[in-house]
Amino acid sequence: MDKEVRAYTEFEYNRHMEELRNLHHNAYDYVIDIGPHKWSRVHCPGRRYRVMTTNDAECINSSLKFARQLPMLTLAEFIRNMLQRWFHNRCRATQSMRHQLTDASHFVILKRVEKCGFMTVNPVDCEVIITET
Template identity: 40%
Template structure:
């Protein structure tokens, strides 16, 4: 079964499409992504994250030619761990992959080099712009792995063995209930932002009350030894 999903504004999994196929190959992934493209089109700044399956990469280049493709850092980190058998290498790789600034990325990769110099070369060969947030040409936000797809697969694990028609009905019923419950919760919201975003905003505002800000430049401030880049 093929799955495409994203995150909604309340940080919840939003299923987009499901497809059935006998195997994962160039033809099946091209078919599935073509059907997905028929439904959602190709929105501006669209980013597709997947594991390093060659058929997915080929299909994305062909079907979503104007969109960006990124790799799941968890799958790559597992390969690194298996090859170099060192938890420190994996730890610093994760930090490097998640870094927002190139300077931070380089600092963590230097730590990787101190432990296993050849691990740096191995990671860079996997096209750094596909897994490092600091080098990614688009916006990945917090979506660095395919965890949401894995979570969806986990929910459907037992149902996958059902006949196709029964499985389809199971999917309809399950997500019908999901969206009903979310609609009820959405109706209770009385804030401008979603519940998830509002809580994050309140938390950051509360922390900022204990900080002293000092101007460094037009777009940069220093705050209690921390540098916070302005979004204005």
């Protein structure tokens, strides 16, 4: 299934999907029903920065790899504790923010504003727009 997910071209995707259909028809039907735009790189509607899903459950699942072996009540307490810690850390991080955006995003915008100062704006047509003040 990895080849279908990571295919860069429609041709490559179709070739791998045909192999999947011949190998395991039920798996093929299942992934088609989900919708290739949710998991296929070539059908992705936007840039996802090499992340193929934004599913919160998968994020939590990966954080619970070792905890799955715990007894049920201990696992529930572990999950509660983990989520509480995550929310607290994010709350503290937002309280220390100096801008409405993250520092990284703010820096990107500042760089772009700096570049804009050296650009010249030329009109596309001869129409003059007069604004009232």
